[in-house]
Amino acid sequence: MEGTALKLGLNSQLPAASLFPHQNCSFLVATSPSLSTNFSLNTRFQNHNPKAVLSTHNKTERRDAVRRGHKYDAIVIGSGIGGLVAATQLAVKGARVLVLEKYVIPGGSSGYYTRDGFKFDVGSSVMFGFSDKGNLNLITQALAAVGHKMEVIPDPSTVHFHLPNQLSVRVHREYGDFISELTSKFPHEKQGILQFYGDCWKIFNSLNAMELKSLEEPLYLFGQFFKKPLECLTLAYYLPQNAGAIARKYIKDPELLSFIDAECFIVSTVNALQTPMINASMVLCDRHFGGINYPVGGVGGIAEALANGLVNMGSEIKYKANVTSIILEDGKAVGIRLSSGKEFFAGKVISNATRWDTFGKLLKKEELPEEEKNFQKRYVKAPSFLSIHMGVKASVLPPDTDCHHFILEDGWANLEKPYGSIFLSIPTVLDPSLAPEGHHILHIFTTSGIEDWEGLGRKDYEQKKETVANEIIQRLEDKLFPGLQSSIVLKEVGTPKTHRRFLARDNGTYGPMPRGTPKGLLAMPFNTTAIDGLYCVGDSCFPGQGVIAVAFSGVMCAHRVAADIGLEKRSPVLDAALLRLLGWLRSMA
Numbered sequence: 001m002e003g004t005a006l007k008l009g010l011n012s013q014l015p016a017a018s019l020f021p022h023q024n025c026s027f028l029v030a031t032s033p034s035l036s037t038n039f040s041l042n043t044r045f046q047n048h049n050p051k052a053v054l055s056t057h058n059k060t061e062r063r064d065a066v067r068r069g070h071k072y073d074a075i076v077i078g079s080g081i082g083g084l085v086a087a088t089q090l091a092v093k094g095a096r097v098l099v100l101e102k103y104v105i106p107g108g109s110s111g112y113y114t115r116d117g118f119k120f121d122v123g124s125s126v127m128f129g130f131s132d133k134g135n136l137n138l139i140t141q142a143l144a145a146v147g148h149k150m151e152v153i154p155d156p157s158t159v160h161f162h163l164p165n166q167l168s169v170r171v172h173r174e175y176g177d178f179i180s181e182l183t184s185k186f187p188h189e190k191q192g193i194l195q196f197y198g199d200c201w202k203i204f205n206s207l208n209a210m211e212l213k214s215l216e217e218p219l220y221l222f223g224q225f226f227k228k229p230l231e232c233l234t235l236a237y238y239l240p241q242n243a244g245a246i247a248r249k250y251i252k253d254p255e256l257l258s259f260i261d262a263e264c265f266i267v268s269t270v271n272a273l274q275t276p277m278i279n280a281s282m283v284l285c286d287r288h289f290g291g292i293n294y295p296v297g298g299v300g301g302i303a304e305a306l307a308n309g310l311v312n313m314g315s316e317i318k319y320k321a322n323v324t325s326i327i328l329e330d331g332k333a334v335g336i337r338l339s340s341g342k343e344f345f346a347g348k349v350i351s352n353a354t355r356w357d358t359f360g361k362l363l364k365k366e367e368l369p370e371e372e373k374n375f376q377k378r379y380v381k382a383p384s385f386l387s388i389h390m391g392v393k394a395s396v397l398p399p400d401t402d403c404h405h406f407i408l409e410d411g412w413a414n415l416e417k418p419y420g421s422i423f424l425s426i427p428t429v430l431d432p433s434l435a436p437e438g439h440h441i442l443h444i445f446t447t448s449g450i451e452d453w454e455g456l457g458r459k460d461y462e463q464k465k466e467t468v469a470n471e472i473i474q475r476l477e478d479k480l481f482p483g484l485q486s487s488i489v490l491k492e493v494g495t496p497k498t499h500r501r502f503l504a505r506d507n508g509t510y511g512p513m514p515r516g517t518p519k520g521l522l523a524m525p526f527n528t529t530a531i532d533g534l535y536c537v538g539d540s541c542f543p544g545q546g547v548i549a550v551a552f553s554g555v556m557c558a559h560r561v562a563a564d565i566g567l568e569k570r571s572p573v574l575d576a577a578l579l580r581l582l583g584w585l586r587s588m589a
């Protein structure tokens, strides 16, 4: 009896599979589904003549790899947007890449699932970097690099804040409209508002003027300092600074400072004092410069297009391919092993798993490299989310409801507390095709730690999901949508365990967050690691959490790897000098 109970108890720990219902598919190796748009490669992301830049050293490395029987230049573990951008950028430069994804479709937290005629985004739904303007539209550029362009729907507002003391602020697409609305709530702080957001624009404009590639590649980095000295010095000046400290230089009103905390929290899961100024500027300005744009057919289409593009360029992606270890030879990463026992080898290995998973699970080394110890000293895993995907009757939403909302009802002190605030996206406001006629999708989420969900039997786990989800829905009903509970036609609840299981992220974490007050982005590691041949990509690399942030990490990673395998220019002497300089800078953080 006891044994049976124990087994049942263990089984009951399994989280809801409902968020990720594709798992019945058979083993897939993507073939080349036709791309709907013309295949003109984006020149900004292209390497024009890879062979012309091969150095003798790199040629030898590549020859060695071929002699050792490597079929691939690089293996990428995981097909989140970070992994896919790294893979496609490498493929565009001429590399042969193998992507191994544990799940059955690409995208990770930018994936999707369908249920009863509704098409839900798993996670990401506010898309920065998706316009046709400037240099920072990294999602548009990543798609263009594989010959794809998605139709998008402009969102007239990024988010509608519903905050304590009945403070309601709509972040309009037009910067002037947003500033007018904010200054109408805080007229005595007009000057401070203009100065703080003005500093954000200085940084954004500097970023937007640069060609974005690997900050770990000295020829590029020094070249940028030469070509754009003012912009680079501006970025270097703000690199170690945080948004909260800068806001306090200009603004005194505590409620307005709390509003800026909320602005930062929705993109960094921490307050403004802990949010790097460069990251804050990126999102606080891109939403007005390029605007937030939603892809027709849902966010999942981005990863699908990247995966198809990768295959069309002669590289491969395998699904249901769970990497359990990275194979080292003489301390160098040379391949990976799957849970099936199958092994694949390549010149370079890139991990899109979090650094905690990469170094804690995939590398069976007793001693963490010093760099990773330092990373873990400075950054902890952010909590995960409780997410509720619902189908509701359309009549419950008032006309002109915004697509994205952030709700904090009871007091500013709850901002960073688990379940303290509520995020809500209603993508059907922009794209009604995602739900059956007469219905909307509500994607609700709130921060939640894994510790709340462990050690429960199946019944208690299911019961707790129901109770907590109902409390959150009731709060939304009270604040925004009377009659919400009775309008629900479909409801799926995911917990941190669901995210851990299906996104393969330690504790289901949303990403790294600083332990204390960071020195801006100074301590954030780039893509190379202490293990020769092993690179990381994704949100535990510079510049951190966010779809556009991991896309940038993918661009940087592909550039560094391409230089290391001889597909981009490199200088081994300068490489060593820059790596030492960056190590020293990080130690100052």
Ligand SMILES: NC(=O)c1ccc[n+]([C@@H]2O[C@H](COP(=O)([O-])OP(=O)(O)OC[C@H]3O[C@@H](n4cnc5c(N)ncnc54)[C@H](O)[C@@H]3O)[C@@H](O)[C@H]2O)c1
Pocket: 077, 078, 079, 080, 081, 082, 083, 100, 101, 102, 103, 106, 107, 108, 109, 110, 123, 124, 125, 126, 321, 322, 323, 324, 352, 353, 354, 357, 502, 503, 504, 505, 510, 511, 537, 538, 539, 540, 544, 545, 546, 547, 550
């Ligand atoms: N609302 C939003 O806008 C929102 C919501 C959720 C996430 N996001 C963003 O998405 C970012 C994450 O993107 P990402 O690219 O870093 O990662 P990701 O977590 O989205 O994707 C990682 C992929 O790697 C796969 N994987 C992990 N370990 C593996 C293994 N051992 N073997 C095979 N496959 C493995 C996972 O299955 C997953 O598909 C987050 O930082 C977050 O900011 C945004």
Ligand SMILES: CC(C)=CCC/C(C)=C/C=C/C(C)=C/C=C/C(C)=C/C=C/C=C(C)/C=C/C=C(C)/C=C/C=C(\C)CCC=C(C)C
Pocket: 125, 126, 128, 159, 207, 210, 212, 215, 224, 232, 235, 236, 239, 266, 267, 268, 278, 279, 280, 282, 283, 404, 405, 406, 423, 424, 425, 543, 544, 545, 546, 547, 548, 549, 552
């Ligand atoms: C020495 C050295 C190294 C240096 C020098 C100087 C220089 C040159 C520098 C440079 C730098 C750079 C380039 C940088 C860059 C950066 C970047 C690009 C960044 C980016 C970022 C981004 C981000 C962070 C983003 C994020 C986002 C997110 C997270 C989002 C999210 C969302 C959500 C959650 C949603 C919400 C919802 C509702 C409300 C419903």
